Amino acid sequence: AQSVSQHNHHVILSEAASLELGCNYSYGGTVNLFWYVQYPGQHLQLLLKYFSGDPLVKGIKGFEAEFIKSKFSFNLRKPSVQWSDTAEYFCAVNNNDMRFGAGTRLTVKP
């Protein structure tokens, strides 16, 4: 079955630490890839997306993600996290239907 896997359920970091959240998918063919974020009390919003071209995509707030086709991965990274990055992060794949991973809760300690 097609699926989206996020490896980390809850990540706790101190401010200024580097972040990498894993995402793997099992869809074949062409896919569009997304990372969404949900800050406390807010609704889901787009962080970044990959449709084609440069596999390293940059999003808002200093986030980036790299699409590695051979590994079916789209990991999210940020070199130095801030307390305001505390949120839940969802990887999503669109192959004519948008499907999500289980989400990773990120807690950044000040």
Added chain:
Amino acid sequence: EAGVTQFPSHSVIEKGQTVTLRCDPISGHDNLYWYRRVMGKEIKFLLHFVKESKQDESGMPNNRFLAERTGGTYSTLKVQPAELEDSGVYFCASSPRQGGTANTEAFFGQGTRLTVV
């Protein structure tokens, strides 16, 4: 431009009752999705409309759930009769249809938190 709006934001009902959730997508968006998230678990796909047609309803849990999108504008999701396990946050999202596919960014509503007691 108005975003995706959902109503109500929170609903508490008793087991066996009926609840209807509403989603108003962004104007002009052909694609409309319903998702559900049970606390701490994944955002689970329920179904996908393209205009008024159900493109994929493989995620609908059972026949107590009925989704409609008459006229291809707003959508409703009715749960009848509600069970305890139906509790969760129900998200709606919409996206434009580009190039004959649905492979575009989806915009989300704030969700409806349903609590069945």
